[in-house]
Amino acid sequence: MLPLLRDLAERAERDLDPRWHDYLDxxxxxxxxxHEAEAAWQAYRLRPRVLRAAGEVGTAARILGTRVETPVAVAPTAYHRMFHEAGEVATAAGAAAAGAxxxxxxxxxxxxxxxxxxxxxxxxxxYLTRERAAIENLVTAAAELGASAxxxxxxxxIVSTRSRGRGSVAAMPPEWHLTNLGRAVPEGVDPVWAVDADPAASLDDIQRLAELSGLPVLVKGVLRGDDALACLDAGAAGIVVSNHGGRQLDRAIATAVALPEVVTAVGGQAPVLVxxxxxxxxxxxxxxxLGADAVLLGRPVVWGLAAAGAAGVQTVLDGVTSDLRESLALFGVASPGGLDADDVTGRR
Ligand SMILES: Cc1cc2nc3c(=O)[nH]c(=O)nc-3n(C[C@H](O)[C@H](O)[C@H](O)COP(=O)(O)O)c2cc1C
Known part of the structure; x- marks a missing residue:
């Protein structure tokens, strides 16, 4: 872990209300x-190149048409007012400042x-809500507000039983609940039931969301090549390899292990994030x-948010991007596009 991130993680543990810290951690x-997630990335070894006239390193990229200055992006994480009074507005400002x-x-x-x-x-x-109109209204609103996917x-x-912080969400002030989804629930429908995840959600819902929003739809949580292909066949425009930060199915394989299989199955048809x-x-x-088009940070962004709001989020994203730039330079390529699967050896 970058020392910068370690310091912020320690600060979050020390300074946050334990209920909010447990929810995050x-x-x-x-x-x-x-616990396997970080070690699985560290198990790979590199095969660097020499004297390739790589020159200045650049990290700007386009992900599904969205132009960014860095392939390091902010993963979706819930309830940012637990961590900073300006909540997601601060996170958004920090990400914008980092070009992420x-x-x-x-x-x-x-x-x-x-x-x-x-x-x-x-x-x-x-995610698909039991009352589909709730999520459909939110998706339409997002498209109008400028979301690009x-x-x-x-x-x-279903939401798993978490190991720690089980009472944290119930302890939140009521106004932090359903801030956006609640508004999207049709009148006369019980909002708590309406916004629950629907265990009957299926691949068919991908196309419906794409049609409603007019936006590309990526599927997050994919860990197998055959699943990635099934999602693309059903109309997905991209794949996010994820095990939800180890918060859903415990013993799900590490994303560092799943990524190569998914990239191979997708075969360049669509972007793969991890x-x-x-x-x-x-x-x-x-x-x-290994073939990812971008990487997402979950907890580290929240550590930055908790420490210093927008500036803390920017520090995290800039810090990881600058470490990426240095690593690319030492490796001997000018941009992430210069890398390929041959540049990493399998696992130790
Ligand atoms: C506090 C917290 C809240 C999360 N909330 C959501 C969410 O609302 N939707 C979602 O798809 N994933 C959610 N995730 C999962 C993240 O998007 C992401 O997959 C995970 O955090 C990445 O792992 P990392 O935290 O090790 O970087 C959440 C993760 C955390 C830690």
Whole structure:
């Protein structure tokens, strides 16, 4: 882990209300997937190049048409007012200052319009609600507010029993709940039931969301090549390899292990993003060499938010990007596009 991130993680543990820190830090079950995530990236080794006239290193990229200054992006994480009073508005401003993409959670605690006003490039993360009209209204609103893609989380048919912080969400002030989704619930429908995840969500929902929003839909939570192909066949425009930061199915394989299989199956038809345990630019380099188009940071962004609001978020994104730039330069390529799978050896 980058020392910068380690310091922020320690600060978050020391300074946050323990209920909010437990919510942030926890995994599911025995936390096996949570604890494997970082080590799985560190297990790869590099095969650097010499004297390739790489010159200045650049990190600007286009992800599904969205122009960014860095392939390091903000993963969707819920309830940012637990961590800073300006919540997702601060996160969005920090990401914009870093030229990074932000994926806004359906469970954001600030109004979507305010987040959109502060944001640079942003996408909206959704899951399928029991009352489909609730999520459909939110997706339509996001498209009007300038989101450039929808990320459908597919690994949450139910919310798992978390190891720690089980009472944290129930302890939140009521106004942090359903800030955006609640507004999208049709009149006369019980909002708590309406916004629950629907365990009957299926691949067919991908196309419906794409048609409604007019935006590309990526599926998040994919860990197998055959699943990635099934999502693309059903109309997905991209894949996010993720095990939800070890918070859903414990013992799900590490994303660093799943990524090569997914990249091979997708075969360049669509962008592949990845998250889980990425804690340095070196981890990002490994992911990009294995074929990812971008990497997402979950907890580290929140550590930055908790420490210093927008400036803290920017510090985290800039810090990981600058470590990526140095790692690319030392490796001997001018940009992530110069990397390929041959540049990393399998696992030790
Ligand atoms: C506090 C917290 C809240 C999260 N909320 C969401 C969410 O609302 N939607 C979602 O798709 N993923 C959510 N995730 C998962 C993240 O998007 C991401 O997959 C994970 O955090 C990446 O791992 P990392 O934290 O090791 O970087 C959450 C993760 C955390 C830590």
């Amino acid at each position: 926890t995994g599911a079950g025995e936390e096996i997937s949570l 993409l932000m994926i806004v959670s359906t469970r954001a605690t600030m109004p979507l319009a305010d987040i959109a006003a502060a944001a640079g490039p942003w996408w909206l993360q959704v 929808i990320v459908l989380t597919g690994d949450t048919p 998250d889980g345990g990425i804690r340095s630019g070196m981890d990002a380099l490994v992911a990009l060499a």
